[in-house]
Amino acid sequence: MTRSTEQTIVEAAILVLNEDYSAPLERVAEQAGVTRRTLHRYFTGREELLACCAREMQRSCREALTQALASSPEPLVQLEHMLYAGIDCGAKYAFFTKLHTRPDHQHAPGQAADCAEYDALQARCRAVITRLQHDGRISAHLPAEWVLLLLSGVVKTTIDARMVGATEPHLRQFAWFSFSKGIGL
Amino acid sequence: MTRSTEQTIVEAAILVLNEDYSAPLERVAEQAGVTRRTLHRYFTGREELLACCAREMQRSCREALTQALASSPEPLVQLEHMLYAGIDCGAKYAFFTKLHTRPDHQHAPGQAADCAEYDALQARCRAVITRLQHDGRISAHLPAEWVLLLLSGVVKTTIDARMVGATEPHLRQFAWFSFSKGIGL
DNA sequence: TGAAGATGTCTCAAATATGAGACATCTTGC
DNA sequence: GCAAGATGTCTCATATTTGAGACATCTTCA
Known part of the structure; x- marks a missing residue:
């Protein structure tokens, strides 16, 4: 099962490097x-591993969002399911957005397509x-940017809650309640 | 200004290590x-620097919260001002909570008091x-744990928004709107 | 069973990060 | 202008991380 080991490593890398970007590969x-x-x-090295992580995160997030x-x-x-999609992608979603919103995020050759x-x-x-x-369904005085950031924020909060040890079925309800009310629904 | 340089380094360390915990000290x-x-x-080393960061974050957060x-x-x-306190502490607040909610967070001797x-x-x-x-002012079906996590989440979202380049006075309003509605106010 | 493929162990060289000494240079208050 | 204190530069030794070769072991499937 060659494919499986490679995949396992990528998943591990996403978990570890999301928490600690410069963690030694030993930890991964x-x-x-x-x-x-x-x-x-x-x-071969961290670069290649990170590139594979990026591809996997992108693939996973694209599929879930679609x-x-x-x-x-x-x-x-759609909005509600977008939230759940982010929650289901978990660290993949969190790391994906983190990588693309970092201030030092430079567009290296070959990464332009990812961006x-x-x-x-x-x-x-x-x-x-x-x-x-x-359509006047949610508050119009909030910039769309803020709503997007809040969506990410609630997803990350849900991930945190899960790690602290919260019961799963309620988490989604809390997340959707807080997010939907938070954007003035 | 001996005091000032030390303080500058600690502030820099909080910013950098919050983003990338294992970043080389060169970056700090x-x-x-x-x-x-x-x-x-x-x-002397990373340990000591981190300990100073922890003290500074604790001091800053305690003062703001108080x-x-x-x-x-x-x-x-009080709740509204708690939110603003977190936003004002910025990375200090984010890193402080991160350090104390990490799964590998062990209580080394001397850190017990911090915890x-x-x-x-x-x-x-x-x-x-x-x-x-x-008092029935906010939704009672949300666990207090979730509300606390959401508070942190909205603070972090606000910090993200600020980094992306959002105009300051509105940010607090968005944050309080989303948080207060999000907890069923 | 036994050959192929995957993984672990041991080892090593190179790269990078860390911590500090020695000394020059640059402020700052007097 | 100068003495004291702070910081930069250059240098070095050590520790950690990285990447890979050589070979043993383990799994699996025909």
């Missing part, structure tokens, strides 16, 4: 339940929000 | 506008929340 291998030597067999948007023509339902897709995903989210605002 | 020195050599004159609670006998006003104070501050916040819930 540990989290993956693998030797550092094995990690290096799959990834499903959320396809779940209903009703933007309010373009990030922007595209962001745009699709914004469209849902502005439409709701236009 | 850079942020402080100082040489690595100078940093090492004030702090002022917030003293601002009014009305718990709703006790963190718990004490947390308890004071929780008291305000439970009182509001008891």
Whole structure:
């Protein structure tokens, strides 16, 4: 199962490097339940590992978001599912947005496409929000930027709550309650 | 101005290490506008620097929270000022809570007191929340834990928004709007 | 069973991070 | 202008991290 080990390492890397970006790769291998030597067999170095993480996060977030948007023509339902999509992606979502909002985020050659897709995903989210605002369903005095950031914030809060040990089915309800009310629904 | 340089380094360390916990100290020195050599004159190593950061974050958060609670006998006003206190502390608040909620957070000798104070501050916040819930001012179906986490989350969101470049006076209004509605006010 | 593929162990060289000594230089208050 | 204190520069030794070769072991499937 070559594919599985590589995938395990990438998942581990996303978890660890999201918490501690410069953590030694030993820590990633540990989290993956693998030797550092094995990690290096799959990834030449941190750069390559990070690139694979970026691709995986992008793939996962794109898929989850696409499903959320396809779940209903009703933007309010779409918004709710967007929130759940972020929660389900967990660290992948958190790390993905973190990487693309860092102040030192430089567009290295080959990463430009990634950034373009990030922007595209962001745009699709914004469209849902502005439409709701236009229809007067949610508060229009909040900038769409703030609503997007709040969405991320509530997702991260939900992840935190899960780590502290909160019961799962209620978490989504709390998250949607707080987010929807928080944007003036 | 011996005091000032030390303080500058600590502030820089809080900013940098909050973003990237294992970042090389060179990065901290850079942020402080100082040489690595100078940093090492004030702090023997990462441990000591982190301990000073912890003390500074604790001091700053304690002071801000205390002022917030003293601002009014009305718990709703206290809550609003608690939010603003977190926003004003910025990275100090974010890093402070991060350090004390990490899963690998072990109580080294000498840090037990810090954790006790963190718990004490947390308890004071929780008291305000439970009182509001008891009085039926905010939604009682949300656990106080969730409300506390949401408070942190909105503070972090506000910090993110500020970094992206949002206009300051509105930010607080957005933050309080989203947080207060989000807890069912 | 046994050959192929995957992983662990041991080892090592290179790169990077850390901590500090020695001394020059740069403020600052007198 | 100068003495004291603070900081920068250059340098070095040590520690940690990184990347990979060589080989043993372990799994698995025909």
